[in-house]
Amino acid sequence: MRELNVGMIGYKFMGKAHSNAYARVNMFFDADMQVNRKVICGRDEAGVKAAMDKFGWQDYETDWRKMIARPDVDVVDINSPSYLHKEMAIAAANEGKHILCEKPLAFSTADAREIVEAANKAGIKHQVGFNYRFAPAIVLAKQMIESGRLGKIFHFRGSYLQDYIISPDYPKVWRLDKSVAGSGSLGDLGAHVIDCARYLVGEIDRVVGMEKTFITERPIAASMTGVSATAQANSPRETVDVDDATHFLGEFKNGALLSIEATRFAAGHRNDMSFEINGSKGSIKFNLERICELQYYNAEAEEGFQGFTTISVTEGTHPYVYAWWPAGHVYGYEHTMVHEVFEFVQAIANDKPASPDFNDGLKCAQVMEAVDLSAQRGAWVEVDSL
Ligand code: SOE
Secondary structure, eight states: OOEEEEEEEOOSHHHHHHHHHHHHHHHHSOOSSEEEEEEEEOSOHHHHHHHHHHHTOSEEESOHHHHHHOTTOOEEEEOSOGGGHHHHHHHHHHTTOEEEEOSSOOSSHHHHHHHHHHHHHHTOOEEEOOGGGGSHHHHHHHHHHHTTTTOSEEEEEEEEEOOTTOSTTSOBOGGGOHHHHSSSHIIIIIHHHHHHHHHHTOOEEEEEEEEEOSOOEEEBEEEEETTEEEEOTTOOEEEOOSOSEEEEEEEETTSOEEEEEEESOOTTOSSEEEEEEEESSEEEEEEGGGTTEEEEEETTSOTTSOOOEEEEOOSTTSTTGGGSSSTTOOOOHHHHHHHHHHHHHHHHHTTOOOSSOHHHHHHHHHHHHHHHHHHHHTSOEEGGGO
16 A cells, blocks of 8 residues: 655644554554654654653654655654744645644734645645644534525534633743734634635624733643643733633525634533534534534424434444444544544545635634634625635
């Protein structure tokens, strides 16, 4: 079988999740290429060496430019903090490497356009890590909408709620630093909901939004693992320059209405992305914390017998479920990454466009920048004006 050698930049939270996906894809799916965890890259030599051993990579590098240039690397997986995405993606494209880049693709629409241009010029396959598109229930929702089961769509109502930074003592980690992350809850969480809205309902025409930073000063971070972090002892406080929460309304080009909320101040919600879609023939509701289920309301069910029902998305006939376990066995968050990687490998192996690709990353950047501008101006902003 043809082999596909991956070089991955980043070895912490997303590095672990992607390593798991590369390790599982050929075990559970009939991928048309054998994926090799070839080289893992990170600045800290001790850290990246430990990750190489723990996550099953064959080699490591501490210089991402050197890794990208290696002839034994076919694919570059970028899961560094967002401020590095543009330079890394353009360098990888210029080396002719296929690219899987974590979301958000770029800080700005202008940066995203430069990345898209470099990828198109290089003729590579490119995909953005909007992993929730690959949750079986969300693919099922897409199939239901496309088959007309919901009829004409009127509303997409979504949110991504987390609560790990409510304490004023939680330090200013990279996700709270605009120069590193580009934005706060909007780019880290809202990007996922925007992508689901575009995937399921269509392109967004205009938005109006507001952003809020509840805690404007935080201590300097001493260490961070995942989203857990500790502050430096007796640390001075630094200004927080990103949104803690962002709310926005919008209108799709097809006339449906949009409302999206992203926040890290929703006490009790650890990682709760959910949305509801209302159509002329029914509604669906998805909640990431119940990832194997889809709530469905059939407006055409017999009078007196209507109500939201729970579809257990655990049958072999459901998207991707066939590859895992017998009917009724549940799956989780990390499976979405395996599905994401499988589709990327298949796009490369069969010379097909990957999806969601950098154009989707650009579209998401346009929506986010429009929300940002709207929050500054207090007015509606046309997405295509960006
Ligand atoms: C933030 O905590 C985060 O890790 C996001 O960065 C991911 O994209 C999301 O899938 C889970 O939460």
